Amino acid sequence: FLAVCVLFCQSVKAQDLCQIIAGAAIVADDGTFLGRLTDSYSADSILNEYGNHGSPYQSQSIWNQYGAYGGEFSSQSPFNRYTSSPPLLIKGGKAIAHLTVNKNLAGALNPYVVK
Numbered sequence: 281f282l283a284v285c286v287l288f289c290q291s292v293k294a295q296d297l298c299q300i301i302a303g304a305a306i307v308a309d310d311g312t313f314l315g316r317l318t319d320s321y322s323a324d325s326i327l328n329e330y331g332n333h334g335s336p337y338q339s340q341s342i343w344n345q346y347g348a349y350g351g352e353f354s355s356q357s358p359f360n361r362y363t364s365s366p367p368l369l370i371k372g373g374k375a376i377a378h379l380t381v382n383k384n385l386a387g388a389l390n391p392y393v394v395k
Contacts, residue, residue, distance in 0.1 A: 301369060301394070306333075306342065306379055308349055308356045309365035314342055317369070317394055327395065342367065342379070342391060358391040 306314040306326060315326040315333025326342060328334040336343045336350075342358055344350040349367070351357050358366045358379040366380035369389065377389040 297393075300376065301371070301389070304369040304371040304376060306367045307370050308367050310356060312340060312349065314340055314349055314367055 301317050304317045306316065308314055313324075315331075316322065316324050318325040318327070320327040320329070320334070322328060323331050324333055325331060326333050329336070329343075332338045333341050334343065335341050336345065338344060339347050340349060341347065342350045345352065345359075348354050349356055350359060352359050354360055355363050355365055356367065357363065359381055360366070361381045361383075363380060363382055364385065366378050366382060366385070366388075368375045369377045369379055377387050378385050379391050379394075380388045381390055381392075382388055
C-alpha cells in the first residue's frame with residue numbers, strides 16, 4: 281500500500297491512472313462490495329447508472345447521497361471529507377488507494393476523478 285501511496289502522492293498522467301485503477305473493486309470499511317471501476321455496461325460498475333452500484337438510489341452505491349456509502353456525513357462514504365475509514369480500491373488482492381475526498385488521508389483518490 282505504501283508504494284501506491286507514493287504513486288498517488290506524486291503527479292500521475294491521466295492515462296496511467298486509468299490503467300492503474302481499471303477493474304479495481306471498491307470495498308467499504310465494513311467489507312461491503314460497492315462495485316468496480318469498469319465500463320458503464322458492466323453490471324457491477326459504479327458507472328452503470330442502472331446497476332446496483334452506479335445508481336443514485338441503491339443502498340450499496342457511492343452515488344446515493346442519502347445512503348451509508350455515499351452520504352456526505354457517513355464515515356464509510358468517499359464523500360465525507362473528514363472520514364478516516366473511506367472505501368478502498370482493491371486490485372489484484374491488494375489495496376491500491378483510498379477512494380475519498382479527504383485530502384489529509386495518505387493514498388487518497390478523489391471519487392470525482394473516476395466519474
